[in-house]
Amino acid sequence: MTGPQTAPDPSRRNEQSRAAILTAAAELVAELGFGKLTIEKIAARAGVGKQTIYRWWPSKGAVVFDAFLAASENPSGSLTLPDTGDLGEDLRTVLRLTALELADPAFDRTGRALTAEVLTDPALLRDYRERLLDPLLTVTRERLRTAREAGQLRADADLDLAVELLYGPLYYRWLHGLGPLDPGYADQVVAAVLGALGPTRD
Amino acid sequence: MTGPQTAPDPSRRNEQSRAAILTAAAELVAELGFGKLTIEKIAARAGVGKQTIYRWWPSKGAVVFDAFLAASENPSGSLTLPDTGDLGEDLRTVLRLTALELADPAFDRTGRALTAEVLTDPALLRDYRERLLDPLLTVTRERLRTAREAGQLRADADLDLAVELLYGPLYYRWLHGLGPLDPGYADQVVAAVLGALGPTRD
DNA sequence: CGGTCGAGACGAGACGGTTCGTCTCGCTGA
C-alpha cells in the first residue's frame, strides 16, 4: 500500500546511497528550511541520481521525515518511561525533557517543518502516528495505568484524556510561541493533571 | 515591516480586485487543497493580473490566510464568550463549539493547510496571533478571571496555564487525529480543568 | 568450481511541463 506500484527490490538497495540521502536531507533542511529544500539539491549534495530518491520515497516530506527518524530513533529501539513509583516525579521528568527539546532552536525549525508536512499529508501522518506518536502515547498511558492501579490516580481516570492533557498544552504553547517552555511550565502542567485526575482529597 | 519595500498606495487600491482575489482563493483552496493551489490560478479565476496579487501580498499563504480571515471574521468585530455566571457551563459551550468546528470535514482541509503555513512562516504566525489567536485567548482569560474573582477558581490559579489546558488538548487531538472531537470530549476537558484549578474541596 | 549472463539498482543528466516572481505594455480612473 505504501510502496510504489512497481516495487523495487529492497534487498538490492544501496545502503551508502540511502545513508547519504538522509544525511544530505537533514543538513539541507537545517540550512535552508523545508520550503527552499528541493529533491535536486538533496541528490546533488548526496552525490546521487534523482531517480534513486524517487525510487524509494514518495515525496520530499517522506525523505525529510525519514531523515528525522533516523537521527532521533533510539538505537536500542525501545522507548520507555521512568517508573520510580512516584507518578508526579516521573511525569515531571518526561515533560521537562520534552519541553527542553521543543525549546531547542535547532529542533524548532526542523520540528515545525516536519509537523507542517505531517499535518497536511495523511500518509505521512499515518507514518508519524505509527512510528513515533503512538508508541510515545502508549508508553505514557501504560505508566499512567500502573499509577492508577497503585491508587495515584482516580479509579475512573480516563487515560486517553490524561495523555492529551499532558502533551496537548506543551505542544500548543510550542507551536504558537505562547510562552517559555521551561521546567517550571512542565511542572505546572503535571501538577494540573494530577490535580484533575489524582485521588480525591476526602 | 510587513509591507513591501516600495510601498503601494492603499488609498488607490481597487476594492473589487481585492474581494475577487480573496473569493477566488477561498474557492480554490477548497477545490484543490493548498498544495496544488497556485498564484496563477487565483489570478485567472479572479480575472486579475498576477502583479496585483504580488503587489499586495507577500506569499500564497498570506493570501489564503486573508481569505480565511475575511470569511470567518465576525462582522461586528467583537469576539465574546458567554457569561451565565456558571463557568463550567460557559466553558462547555465554547469548547463544544470549537470541537464541532474542528470536526467539520469542510473546515479540516483548509484548517490544516492554514495551520501548516502559519507554523512555518514567522510573519504569518505573528499575523495569526494578533488577529485570531490572541483575541480568543484574551477573551477566554478574562472570563476565567471573572470566575476566579467569583471564587469558582482557586485564588492562585494561573490563567495562562488554564487557557492552554483548555485549548491544547483539543488542538492536539484534532491535528493528530487521535479520537473523536465530540461534545463529550469537550466536557471531559472542561471537567479536568475545573478539577485541577477549581476551588479546593476542604 | 569458476566463468557467463541477465536483472535491476546505480550516477548522471536530458527532457517537456509547470509555476515562480519580475518586467513591460497600454488602459483607466481619481
Next chain:
DNA sequence: TCAGCGAGACGAACCGTCTCGTCTCGACCG
C-alpha cells in the same frame, strides 16, 4: 498626470519521467 490595473512575455528553478552506460549480485552452466 500618475499609480494601480489586466494581460501576458520572460528567464529561472524544479518538477517527475526517461534514457543512457556502469556496476553488482545471484543463478545457471560447463
